[in-house]
Amino acid sequence: MIELWDKVLLEPLINGLLVLSKAFGGSFGLAIITLTIIVNLVVLPLTLRQIKSTKAMQSMQPKMQELQKKYAKDKQKLQQETFKLYKESGVNPLGCALPLVIQMPVLIALYQAIMQTLPTTPEHLFGLSQRLYSFSFIQQALPPESNLLWINLAYPNFFLVLLVMATMWLSQKMSAVPSTDPKQQQMQSMMLWMMPLMFGFIFLSFPSGLSMYVIVGNVFRMGVQYFVMGWGGLATMLPAGIPFGSGAKGKKGGKPSPDKDAKEIEIAAKKSKVTTTKEEGAGDGTSRNKRKNRR
Numbered sequence: 001m002i003e004l005w006d007k008v009l010l011e012p013l014i015n016g017l018l019v020l021s022k023a024f025g026g027s028f029g030l031a032i033i034t035l036t037i038i039v040n041l042v043v044l045p046l047t048l049r050q051i052k053s054t055k056a057m058q059s060m061q062p063k064m065q066e067l068q069k070k071y072a073k074d075k076q077k078l079q080q081e082t083f084k085l086y087k088e089s090g091v092n093p094l095g096c097a098l099p100l101v102i103q104m105p106v107l108i109a110l111y112q113a114i115m116q117t118l119p120t121t122p123e124h125l126f127g128l129s130q131r132l133y134s135f136s137f138i139q140q141a142l143p144p145e146s147n148l149l150w151i152n153l154a155y156p157n158f159f160l161v162l163l164v165m166a167t168m169w170l171s172q173k174m175s176a177v178p179s180t181d182p183k184q185q186q187m188q189s190m191m192l193w194m195m196p197l198m199f200g201f202i203f204l205s206f207p208s209g210l211s212m213y214v215i216v217g218n219v220f221r222m223g224v225q226y227f228v229m230g231w232g233g234l235a236t237m238l239p240a241g242i243p244f245g246s247g248a249k250g251k252k253g254g255k256p257s258p259d260k261d262a263k264e265i266e267i268a269a270k271k272s273k274v275t276t277t278k279e280e281g282a283g284d285g286t287s288r289n290k291r292k293n294r295r
Helices: 002-023 028-042 044-059 061-070 075-089 093-117 122-131 158-175 182-203 208-229 232-237 258-294
Strands: none
Touching: 002 028, 002 093, 002 122, 028 044, 028 093, 028 208, 044 061, 044 093, 044 208, 061 075, 093 122, 093 208, 158 182, 158 208, 158 232, 182 208
């Protein structure tokens, strides 16, 4: 099993990173950024499916609220009807996590690849020599430049750990599905803070090259999500002048801002009130005329 892991994932990743670093003048940091973009482009169809599932779940919220009210005392029936609604809408709740699950092996292999390609111990250097392909241009790529700006990618970096936490929080907030259920709201709020804190604590002991992979991946997914469905859960945090809908110009179906929506609702309510008053007045006038005719 270990040999299969090395042959299928670890060795291609190590040699691929060395080829990319040679293409960028020996910069291992640019090689990691390029690898991150390539991996995210490969899983882009799954990412788009994930975003569309999230969007569909948002549109399902009114129906979900109706089911929660209707079967408030029958949890089993509520669960059955909820799964039925998911099936009718073509939504798979587990599909939202599929791109991240697929990238987990890449993340683990990248950790091993960084440790061996930027060796900090003699053992790691020996392991690297056993996993290199026998192509001259790969041999010439050694040793790669381990620094990107002031950051040594072979060691943890606190600044990049903070960026991992920030981009993870923003990505989760952007893709959060609003819910009126207090338990779901509490769970979402807890996960929104727990996941970045947990990953931040873990990445404090990991090479900063791995942190860079996560940061670039988070930013990539946020960009894709913005062009598909707008700012999502981040919309309530943005100033009123920033477009709310899909894309920078606010595509069809987007809302300019929550404040503008509130004003429009208020104006519509006033118009409805005025119309109702006029109708009542007209009705009263007709009744008076009828009474006069009878007299």
